[in-house]
Amino acid sequence: MTCLSKEALLVRSVLEERGLETPMIGTGLSSTEKKERIESHFTEILTLLELDLSDDSLAETPHRIAKMYVNEIFSGLDYATFPKITLIDNKMQVDEMVKVSNITLTSTCEHHFITIDGKATIAYIPRSKIIGLSKINRIVQFFSRRPQVQERLTQQILVALQTLLDSQDVAVSITATHYCVKARGVMDATSETTTTSLGGIFKSRPETRAEFLHCR
Numbered sequence: 001m002t003c004l005s006k007e008a009l010l011v012r013s014v015l016e017e018r019g020l021e022t023p024m025i026g027t028g029l030s031s032t033e034k035k036e037r038i039e040s041h042f043t044e045i046l047t048l049l050e051l052d053l054s055d056d057s058l059a060e061t062p063h064r065i066a067k068m069y070v071n072e073i074f075s076g077l078d079y080a081t082f083p084k085i086t087l088i089d090n091k092m093q094v095d096e097m098v099k100v101s102n103i104t105l106t107s108t109c110e111h112h113f114i115t116i117d118g119k120a121t122i123a124y125i126p127r128s129k130i131i132g133l134s135k136i137n138r139i140v141q142f143f144s145r146r147p148q149v150q151e152r153l154t155q156q157i158l159v160a161l162q163t164l165l166d167s168q169d170v171a172v173s174i175t176a177t178h179y180c181v182k183a184r185g186v187m188d189a190t191s192e193t194t195t196t197s198l199g200g201i202f203k204s205r206p207e208t209r210a211e212f213l214h215c216r
């Protein structure tokens with residue numbers, strides 16, 4: 001059994017308490033067992049699509065998909081992959097907004113299992129701690145590597161950062177293209193979806209909210 005970091009345990013318990021955790025069941029399967037089972041089911045799916053798995057280009061596809069699901073695009077379902085978090089005392093007494101824009105975000109729509117491709121902007125007002133910058137991108141990546149709806153993804157990132165920084169003063173905005181909207185179904189190639197989650201002063205103080213939402 002993997003030992004989870006104290007930050008991973010804390011974030012998971014707060015998300016559970018708030019009803020924001022991704023709905024999951026426990027199977028007790030190891031990562032290797034999951035990959036074996038997924039590979040076997042994808043062999044069946046591709047066969048039902050009448051694809052010839054003896055073709056050298058397709059032969060390894062079920063194995064590739066299983067590896068991609070467990071190790072890559074859905075690795076964020078496992079808190080063992082939660083990033084190592086570096087927090088530093090705010091000795092420099094920063095009390096203005098720290099904002100990180102244009103964070104690359106690639107996730108997967110849980111309704112259609114197809115890509116969500118977007119950007120996140122995140123801000124916080126430092127209190128007692130400041131967080132290592134790359135850790136913000138890593139938290140975005142962690143929660144993106146799950147089947148998601150954009151609204152829940154935005155909230156999970158907000159609450160994780162609030163928990164780690166021990167402050168409500170965090171803001172998250174995500175703008176994304178959903179390939180379930182662009183590449184199938186309604187086939188709209190131009191629309192984008194923006195979701196925003198604001199905490200503390202970003203919610204209560206109109207000037208701070210406006211600075212976050214409108215200043216690049």
Ligand SMILES: Nc1nc2c(ncn2[C@@H]2O[C@H](COP(=O)(O)OP(=O)(O)OP(=O)(O)O)[C@@H](O)[C@H]2O)c(=O)[nH]1
Binds near residue numbers: 111151178184185186
């Ligand atoms: N709110 C929200 N909806 C999403 C997200 N990703 C996909 N959806 C929507 O989930 C809905 C699923 O609707 P259904 O009617 O069950 O699925 P569908 O028949 O494939 O619908 P169409 O996409 O309209 O063809 C669609 O309207 C999607 O656009 C998301 O992140 N947030």
Ligand SMILES: [Zn+2]
Binds near residue numbers: 112113114179180181
């Ligand atoms: Zn979808």
